[in-house]
Amino acid sequence: MISSAITLSLVPEARGGPFVFWDDLEAGCAKAAELGFDAIEIFPSHADDLDGLALRDLLRRHGLKLAAVGTGAGWVKRKLRLTDPDPHVRMCARDFIGAAIDFAGGFGAPAIIGSMQGRWGEGPNPVPREQSLAWLKEELDQLGPRAHALEVPLLYEPLNRYETNLFNTVADAVNFLGTLRTQNVKLLCDLFHMNIEEADIASALRLAGPHLGHLHFADSNRRAIGFGHTDIAPIAAALREMNYGGYVSAEVLPLPDSETAARQTIASFKRWFR
Numbered sequence: 001m002i003s004s005a006i007t008l009s010l011v012p013e014a015r016g017g018p019f020v021f022w023d024d025l026e027a028g029c030a031k032a033a034e035l036g037f038d039a040i041e042i043f044p045s046h047a048d049d050l051d052g053l054a055l056r057d058l059l060r061r062h063g064l065k066l067a068a069v070g071t072g073a074g075w076v077k078r079k080l081r082l083t084d085p086d087p088h089v090r091m092c093a094r095d096f097i098g099a100a101i102d103f104a105g106g107f108g109a110p111a112i113i114g115s116m117q118g119r120w121g122e123g124p125n126p127v128p129r130e131q132s133l134a135w136l137k138e139e140l141d142q143l144g145p146r147a148h149a150l151e152v153p154l155l156y157e158p159l160n161r162y163e164t165n166l167f168n169t170v171a172d173a174v175n176f177l178g179t180l181r182t183q184n185v186k187l188l189c190d191l192f193h194m195n196i197e198e199a200d201i202a203s204a205l206r207l208a209g210p211h212l213g214h215l216h217f218a219d220s221n222r223r224a225i226g227f228g229h230t231d232i233a234p235i236a237a238a239l240r241e242m243n244y245g246g247y248v249s250a251e252v253l254p255l256p257d258s259e260t261a262a263r264q265t266i267a268s269f270k271r272w273f274r
């Protein structure tokens with residue numbers, strides 16, 4: 001069974017980013033529950049800033065689950081990347097993500113590696129792509145087992161070409177996962193990125209198959225599903241046929257406002273998955 005989730009950012013520096021709810025965990029959870037969402041996906045400044053006991057109580061009161069914890073603030077606020085040429089920066093990136101894995105794992109939820117994967121060939125001392133991929137592999141092979149110990153996957157998200165030059169397509173990302181020692185890294189497929197990079201989104205999701213661990217449910221323009229021009233019917237059919245049992249999580253812009261984006265998302269979710 002596919003479950004619904006909606007994003008909430010606690011990072012002021014990410015203002016303008018694709019998150020439906022902002023700043024207020026209590027109000028966001030109340031609204032998500034009122035609209036009938038199953039879970040919330042949180043984007044914190046750092047996992048250590050989250051109060052686990054308070055969050056547990058808040059989720060219980062509203063009958064919500066934690067879908068995932070994003071780590072993009074490690075890049076946005078601290079410029080940490082798993083493929084930075086500076087080994088100290090890579091170590092700090094690993095620690096930042098490790099804290100997110102540990103926190104989310106306590107809730108049975110995965111952490112997400114998106115923008116913290118970085119890019120190759122940039123900065124004052126650019127390195128070849130192969131070197132960047134070797135660093136990414138090294139870090140995922142350390143972080144994947146850390147998540148496995150908590151019985152949760154670790155999510156790796158291919159991004160579109162304007163956000164990374166490491167992996168843009170599901171096919172390339174699946175091949176890369178096959179080179180890791182850990183089998184605990186799953187793919188986060190984001191329909192916005194896929195709309196830019198994939199020839200056929202439904203076919204790409206089928207190719208991901210059992211590697212698919214989480215889905216960002218966003219239309220062609222990063223707005224709620226139904227507010228852009230992505231043809232969702234074949235995508236929803238592919239997810240159902242695959243027996244996908246994870247979340248479709250609205251990582252979308254709060255346009256025209258948070259409430260309308262949230263209502264549109266849950267209406268689309270019910271239309272396609274219930």
Ligand SMILES: [Mn+2]
Pocket residue numbers: 114157190216251
């Ligand atoms: Mn995403």
